[in-house]
Amino acid sequence: xxxxxxxxxxxxxxxxxxxxxxxxxxxxxxxxxxxxxxxxxxxxxxxxxxxxxxxxxxxxxxxxxxxxxxxxxxxxxxxxxxxxxxxxxxxxxxxxxxxxxxxxxxxxxxxxxxxxxxxxxxxxxxxxxxxxxxxxxxxxxxxxxxxxxxxxxxxxxxxxxxxxxxxxxxxxxxxxxxxxxxxxxxxxxxxxxxxxxxxxxxxxxxxxxxxxxxxxxxxxxxxxxxxxxxxxxxxxxxxxxxxxxxxxxxxxxxxxxxxxxxxxxxxxxxxxxxxxxxxxxxxxxxxxxxxxxxxxxxxxxxxxxxxxxxxxxxxxxxxxxxxxxxxxxxxxxxxxxxxxxxxxxxxxxxxxxxxxxxxxxxxxxxxxxxxxxx
Ligand code: ADP
Ligand code: MG
Numbered sequence: 001x002x003x004x005x006x007x008x009x010x011x012x013x014x015x016x017x018x019x020x021x022x023x024x025x026x027x028x029x030x031x032x033x034x035x036x037x038x039x040x041x042x043x044x045x046x047x048x049x050x051x052x053x054x055x056x057x058x059x060x061x062x063x064x065x066x067x068x069x070x071x072x073x074x075x076x077x078x079x080x081x082x083x084x085x086x087x088x089x090x091x092x093x094x095x096x097x098x099x100x101x102x103x104x105x106x107x108x109x110x111x112x113x114x115x116x117x118x119x120x121x122x123x124x125x126x127x128x129x130x131x132x133x134x135x136x137x138x139x140x141x142x143x144x145x146x147x148x149x150x151x152x153x154x155x156x157x158x159x160x161x162x163x164x165x166x167x168x169x170x171x172x173x174x175x176x177x178x179x180x181x182x183x184x185x186x187x188x189x190x191x192x193x194x195x196x197x198x199x200x201x202x203x204x205x206x207x208x209x210x211x212x213x214x215x216x217x218x219x220x221x222x223x224x225x226x227x228x229x230x231x232x233x234x235x236x237x238x239x240x241x242x243x244x245x246x247x248x249x250x251x252x253x254x255x256x257x258x259x260x261x262x263x264x265x266x267x268x269x270x271x272x273x274x275x276x277x278x279x280x281x282x283x284x285x286x287x288x289x290x291x292x293x294x295x296x297x298x299x300x301x302x303x304x305x306x307x308x309x310x311x312x313x314x315x316x317x318x319x320x321x322x323x324x325x326x327x328x329x330x331x332x333x334x335x336x337x338x339x340x341x342x343x344x345x346x347x348x349x350x351x352x353x354x355x356x357x358x359x360x361x362x363x364x365x366x367x368x369x370x371x372x373x374x
Pocket of ligand 2: 048049050295
């Protein structure tokens with residue numbers, strides 16, 4: 001059961017991602033809490049980048065569930081459980097045909113239907129359609145419940161629109177109502193999509209979701225035709241509608257923290273790789289994200305510049321920022337992260353605190369991997 005105040009910042013359940021025949025992620029499970037610094041390591045091509053890209057929906061997962069700050073970003077539990085039910089029904093038919101005992105299958109079906117119901121129920125909770133402390137199961141079948149919630153949400157939207165008109169005619173502030181409507185609309189989209197078995201956030205909500213997730217790439221991805229300052233203020237002013245002066249002050253303050261205040265008016269081409277990457281970090285910080293995902297942030301750097309970027313990341317970690325860092329820098333993983341995970345063959349093969357992870361690796365494939373990189 002999810003308690004709002006204790007829920008992880010990011011909950012990933014049975015995340016799968018196929019590219020055609022290539023099953024890259026085969027069921028990744030992890031809860032990332034606020035303030036966690038998770039180092040992600042694993043062999044090239046094992047799906048580390050794909051994992052990060054799924055978290056902010058740059059890739060749409062094939063199945064599984066991603067919940068961010070209690071908001072369902074993607075969810076497709078039913079396919080998995082329903083497929084199992086189908087499979088067992090088929091086995092049962094075959095067994096019957098052969099005149100075998102089918103009791104075992106009947107029991108399995110009962111269990112799987114319970115699982116399906118529990119998942120639906122959990123989903124209603126995640127959507128906050130039922131109170132967390134409301135322990136009684138709702139009456140009736142789940143689809144009927146979704147239908148009922150949809151109808152109620154529609155009515156609420158109508159009522160809120162009415163309130164807006166009244167508030168407007170009185171010259172009152174309508175912002176809270178507008179926010180309320182957006183929330184209701186996103187609930188409605190989720191309720192509707194859940195009927196089809198997959199719940200995904202609406203486009204608008206995906207964009208909002210992405211604003212809360214910073215991303216720092218190996219190749220910096222700064223806009224070459226814009227100054228450093230413009231690179232940093234672009235998203236806050238355009239997406240968050242931050243006043244220009246405020247965005248500029250924020251940008252200069254952040255640049256100062258990474259020792260680059262005097263480069264604000266330069267273009268990226270005038271900067272070294274290490275400086276560009278520090279700017280890229282500042283750019284994501286300027287959006288005041290809840291978490292920053294780093295995809296091999298130091299891999300493209302000359303060795304003498306790795307340190308300055310890692311230093312900035314270390315400071316960031318100390319400040320309490322939640323970070324997920326795909327890295328080959330084992331020193332960083334060991335010293336700065338509080339959790340290290342090893343992705344291999346599409347799953348998290350091992351997770352531990354850094355000390356035990358590196359000193360007492362359990363999985364043979366991790367032992368082998370570490371022997372090559374350490
Ligand atoms: P890593 O970051 O661990 O090196 P990736 O996540 O980049 O691995 O890639 C994992 C696998 O997924 C690779 O086999 C890669 O070829 C494949 N892959 C990644 N992105 C795509 C894509 N957009 N289309 C098809 N295949 C992809
Ligand atoms: Mg990668």
